[in-house]
Amino acid sequence: MKPLQALVFLLLAGCACAQQAEQYDLLLRGGHVIDPRNQIDAIRDVAIRRGKIAAVAAKIEPAAAFKVVDVEGLYVTPGLVDIHVHVFAGTGERRSYAGDSSVYPDGFTFRSGVTAVADAGCAGWRNFEEFKRLIIDRSRTRVFAFLNIVGHGMRGSRYEQDVNDMQPKPAAEMALRYKGVIVGIKTAHYMGPDFTAVDRAVEAGTIANIPVMVDFGRSNARTPRKSLEELLSKRLRPGDIYTHVYSGLRGEIDSSGHPNPGLFEGRKRGVIFDVGHGSGSFVWRVAVPIIQEGFLPDSLSTDLHAGSMNTGLKDLLNVMSKFLALGLPLDQVVLRSTWNPAREIHQEQLGHLSVGAPADLAVLRLEQGEFGFIDVYGARLRGSRRLSCEMTLRDGKIVYELNGLSRPDWVSLPKNYRSTGSPRWDGIRGSGGFIRQESGSGPAGD
Numbered sequence: 001m002k003p004l005q006a007l008v009f010l011l012l013a014g015c016a017c018a019q020q021a022e023q024y025d026l027l028l029r030g031g032h033v034i035d036p037r038n039q040i041d042a043i044r045d046v047a048i049r050r051g052k053i054a055a056v057a058a059k060i061e062p063a064a065a066f067k068v069v070d071v072e073g074l075y076v077t078p079g080l081v082d083i084h085v086h087v088f089a090g091t092g093e094r095r096s097y098a099g100d101s102s103v104y105p106d107g108f109t110f111r112s113g114v115t116a117v118a119d120a121g122c123a124g125w126r127n128f129e130e131f132k133r134l135i136i137d138r139s140r141t142r143v144f145a146f147l148n149i150v151g152h153g154m155r156g157s158r159y160e161q162d163v164n165d166m167q168p169k170p171a172a173e174m175a176l177r178y179k180g181v182i183v184g185i186k187t188a189h190y191m192g193p194d195f196t197a198v199d200r201a202v203e204a205g206t207i208a209n210i211p212v213m214v215d216f217g218r219s220n221a222r223t224p225r226k227s228l229e230e231l232l233s234k235r236l237r238p239g240d241i242y243t244h245v246y247s248g249l250r251g252e253i254d255s256s257g258h259p260n261p262g263l264f265e266g267r268k269r270g271v272i273f274d275v276g277h278g279s280g281s282f283v284w285r286v287a288v289p290i291i292q293e294g295f296l297p298d299s300l301s302t303d304l305h306a307g308s309m310n311t312g313l314k315d316l317l318n319v320m321s322k323f324l325a326l327g328l329p330l331d332q333v334v335l336r337s338t339w340n341p342a343r344e345i346h347q348e349q350l351g352h353l354s355v356g357a358p359a360d361l362a363v364l365r366l367e368q369g370e371f372g373f374i375d376v377y378g379a380r381l382r383g384s385r386r387l388s389c390e391m392t393l394r395d396g397k398i399v400y401e402l403n404g405l406s407r408p409d410w411v412s413l414p415k416n417y418r419s420t421g422s423p424r425w426d427g428i429r430g431s432g433g434f435i436r437q438e439s440g441s442g443p444a445g446d
Ligand SMILES: [Zn+2]
Pocket: 084, 085, 086, 120, 276, 278, 303
């Protein structure tokens, strides 16, 4: 039913019961659903009611839905989950991930199919509540956080090298106070020759019963490499996350081009391996040989920040497309961008399309053509497929769409048309996108 017809129907029916006329608010019809958690990889209709997945089936009656959107030829996946981003923007602090080096989540997530992110340690226990107030509470994207073991978080090297500010107790207390928002502890950028940063992060993670994500610093002439083998086979717990796995900066690959045996050892113990692409941590000459020897990542993530997004990274869809170019099947790429990362941060309500789950979805196009994918040093790998985002839904509402699949052609509308959507399915703000209740009022087109 088109919105105008629906409006007429509502007026004719003239009672509150008309609101229940259709069983579903929105029906995405005819898409190729990939939901790895539920082992669905087939053409399916997806029905949404009150922000939740209501049905996934080969055929759902369109008349049962208030709004039908045809997504034939497109892929429908759970909303993408990116567990390594930097989004503590807005403090005004220069050259800091707790400031200018971060980006605001909503400007970068929905347009690439991402509905949930985890900030990877921008804030520590001293400034987490500011991060929550400025960003987490104000974003439409679901924002989780790894709390930095450094009390000041990622405010720069002066802070991040200070072992005295790595205090497990206050970090764990803050994590427990914001359970379900703080989903892990992060240690990053530590250059010392010792395991202090890792051990204190693990101590905090153990008290708060959450995983630790490790950026293992980097080695240079002044700071000889700490043993990656020891980190992965002894220091980390099962469920802890090693990010930047294809950087080559931390001993992931040896001089003869083979993966560090510690990677396999860690995986056997249940350590999780994450991409964390960023502006310095994804290199073809590292990723290709490691993957050729069978070592795939558990989760794809961006390490999105102001310094990485315009380099080889771009966005999560570009990272996913890189793994398609490396030969990974699409369902495996989707698994590593939805259900796997959701599970890694213990948010099992996300990352799948089970009935009753929050209706966070991405509608993706798999473009065929000649594409190039560049790593952090500017080296290119060619590919023939690229994922792009056609539509994103958060809690059952369309929050982004590229080609207006849900929209009427303007010539079909009344001469002085304004808003075209309905609050039952339209979540696009700033477009005047809702049905106006009476002439002359309604939301301003800001
Ligand atoms: Zn990062």
